[in-house]
Amino acid sequence: MKTSRMGSRVGVILIAAIVALSALGCSGAATSTPSPKSTVKQENVEMVNPKLVAANTRFGFKLFSEILKKDTQKNVFVSPSSVAIALSMTYNGASGETQQAMANALQLQGLSLSELNQANANLKTNLEKGDPSVTVAIANSLWARNGVSFNSEFIKRNQTFYDAEIKTLDFNSAAAPREINGWVNEKTNGKISEIIDQIRPDQVMFLINAIYFNGKWTNEFDKNQTEARSFYLANGKEKQHPLMQQKGKYRYYENDQFQAVSLPYGNEQMSLYLFLPSQKSSLSDFHKTLNSENWQTWMGQFSQRQGSVQIPRFKLSYDIELKEALSALGMAVAFDKSKADFSRLSDVETNINQVKHKTFVEVNEEGTEAAAVTSVGITVTSVQIEEPPFDMVVNRPFFCAIRDNKTGEILFMGSIINPNL
Known part of the structure; x- marks a missing residue:
């Protein structure tokens, strides 16, 4: 039975989502360094699987509905795409009941893991290259604690299909949060400067997605x-x-x-x-x-x-912890340290502790900047x-x-x- 917890602070560029994982018995884990970035080429990147778009649409509105139950008297602005991408990266490490629960929450019926990964890769390419006059930048990263062993296939899939930057850090160092936050600040064009304020001893990994949007009106x-x-x-x-x-x-x-x-x-x-x-x-x-x-x-x-x-004309920032909303959508088991199964992520027992989401949007006469x-x-x-x-x-x-x-x-x-x- 697991005995650890995890916590994190996260955000998105215009919108970014972060998933923090914690494990038990980190001291006994074997040390490994994630493999270098895969050079596998993606085929048919222009073709977007409509099943993924339909799944993201269903998930987005269900998630939005749950969020509204909590924030009824304030402005709400979220990026369901950012949350879906971050959770899809994490989904690659899930097994058994945990994997099924995440699939149900993400509305992935009819999509195999390989189809989901390829579809996300194609969607990223399509969105980023769709309109040269509109900036859409999607960035992913995986930050791992030094000394903890992670499944090489999990790392490879996140590199290959999500173009994730893989970093190993000394989580005990005061410089670690600064380095992660520096990445977030860069990928969000300075709109979100901080996701993590501190790293707890039981935290072993952060998966972060950042989406930046800047469009001028036609x-x-x-x-x-x-x-x-x-x-x-x-x-x-x-x-x-x-x-x-x-x-x-x-x-x-x-x-x-x-x-x-x-x-x-x-x-x-x-x-x-x-x-x-x-x-x-x-x-x-x-x-x-x-x-x-x-x-x-x-x-x-x-x-x-x-x-x-x-x-x-308006400008706002919004942030929310999504554990409650995602649990309501059916993936509570992924947060349960005694039941979560992320055996495809690491031999060390892990669970999701937090999923935080942060957004920024500004609409003016020239256009829109947001996540x-x-x-x-x-x-x-x-x-x-x-x-x-x-x-x-x-x-x-x-x-x-x-x-x-x-x-x-x-x-x-x-x-x-x-x-x-």
Whole structure:
């Protein structure tokens, strides 16, 4: 039976997720140094497996729903992609009940381990090279304690399919947290400077994913048109806040419950989707309908339409410990030090102790800088009926998502109840 625990502090660039593993009996473990980076070439990297995108979409909305149960009165902004990638790296070390529980939580039905790994490699390449005018940078790393033996196949798969940087450190050194945080700061372009404040004696590994996004609007907002206007909070209070505005032709959809618009970046492969609940509804009501099935339906309903948009300029940081949410999704066994089975990771018994997530996003007249996950393909109707121009004023709590329109991957999603600067 295991006797150790683990803890960590983590984050993401625009969004990053970190998984910390702890083990028992570290003093008796054999010393090994992870092997050098594999040179195995990936084939068909341009082809993204739709099963992975569908799995990430289901996982993303289920995770978001669990998070909202905890943070109901604050802005929420997460990157389900970052969390999914970090956990997929860890999944390579799981066996038995633990492996099945993680597969269920990550919605990986129908995907073998080899298919999952190859699909993640292809998705990374596709997202990073999809639009030369939009920056998407996905970085992975694995930080191991000196003197602890780890399975060579586990290390190799993370190098080969996740392009993970493998580092062995003296976790007892005061310089270790600084080195890990320096990597995070670099990969997030300075938006997230710290993930780990200290390393506990029982911590033997950190798996970290960082995603950085920077996209310029296809059509930038004119700063001279930005004006301080009323924004109505969920509690009925009113505040003055800068609203950016422009007119044009957009992919747009509305029904009795909400208005929604797609604001594209660069060559329009990626977009910011904004969902504004109707006056007779609310953001909390919208959350009740937010799931992967409805999302796919809504994505197919967007069509080109002339109109005007007013959206708030905002900037925020968010962080959360995901152990409770992931346990609710079915992978509690992975956190249980007496039941977790990561025998494919190391001969030393280990469990996941923490999964922390941290994000940053800034939306202004030029574009968006953030960390996030995106999914879902775009369907264009062949026949469109001309409709009168719409007017969408985002002056109350709203939902947003950054989505890759080519693959359908959702990089980021959030509920903004009070935009801040």
